[in-house]
Amino acid sequence: MSDDSPAEHEQPNPIVSDDDGDGFDLDDHASTSSLDSTTMKYREIHGRTFQSYSDANYWRPNDDKQNDVLDMGYHMMRLLHNDKLFFAPLHNPQRVLDVGTGTGIWAMDFADEFPSASVIGIDLSPIQPHWVPPNASFQVMDASESWTFGENTFDYIHPFFSYGAIADWPSLFRKAFNHLKPGGWIEHADFSAEIEWERSCLPTDNILSLGNKFFRDAGRITGKTSHPIENQQNATWMKDVGFIKVHVKEYDVLIGQWPTNERLKEVGVWNLEICKMGMEGYGLQLGTQILGHTFEEIQVMCAEARETLKKPLFHTFYRGSTAYAQKPAGRLTDAPRTQPAPDGEA
């Protein structure tokens, strides 16, 4: 879709019902009802479209331009991680949930790699393709609301790349804990919204510093941090809700052609394109709706940031981190009480 086409979309892939009698019937869930017109009529800001399913007010556009950026980011990460789809030590996963699935590209590749698994991707935006592997399906759902899936259901839950989207991360991880089977794994990967540089020949008020402040300020105002991986905060939240065997893998995601290692140079080249292409989308909603900038100011800031990132001299990069952890094997999630507890019972 071009940026100026009507902000309305056709019904995406139909919701798939699993009627094989294994207790995993997706039609049980309210969230599988067909998409209403509000969900399909995206909000528009200066010609870019944004989700309208919930009042989550998610900050990234959901149009083709930004979705291409997501897919490019996916390929860049496969390149960075030597083609690995995940790090958790999974054994024959059968029920998999991808939270904030985006274009669904990870979920589909995972479904292809594990043909006996059922993979569900959930997202605020119905931006996934119509034709998907038979064992992958997608639902429009707000992950911050209560989940309609059964507890103790999934072998693996994968919330990937959600900075700036979540107001209550501990609650998200607690939900993931409850909906995992005992022994199941969670894996959260994210990037830092902060661009850094190795060579300090940039003035302190350079455009990248301003961009970093932009995301800090926006996170403070919206209450949705853009830094869930800072100080391994995501790993701490996982431990706090009861996960064990918490592992953290940290890495730098280099921008541009400056790395000497050939693979990292290729990552850097992809990343520079991603930053250049994605930048307007990153700045638009937060800039004009949250931080009070004009559209023109955002354009000027983006142009300056693109020029700075293009210069290999500064050795720019941002940090990434993947944390994975296990729900203890003996811990079934308690079914929620339907009756109030008798007096005196804990």
Ligand SMILES: C[S@@+](CC[C@H](N)C(=O)[O-])C[C@H]1O[C@@H](n2cnc3c(N)ncnc32)[C@H](O)[C@@H]1O
């Ligand atoms: C940066 S994209 C990442 C997409 C995908 N995981 C990837 O790595 O390519 C974040 C996605 O999370 C979705 N999202 C944001 N808030 C959400 C919420 N509360 N519930 C469900 N999805 C959400 C957005 O619509 C977007 O598609």
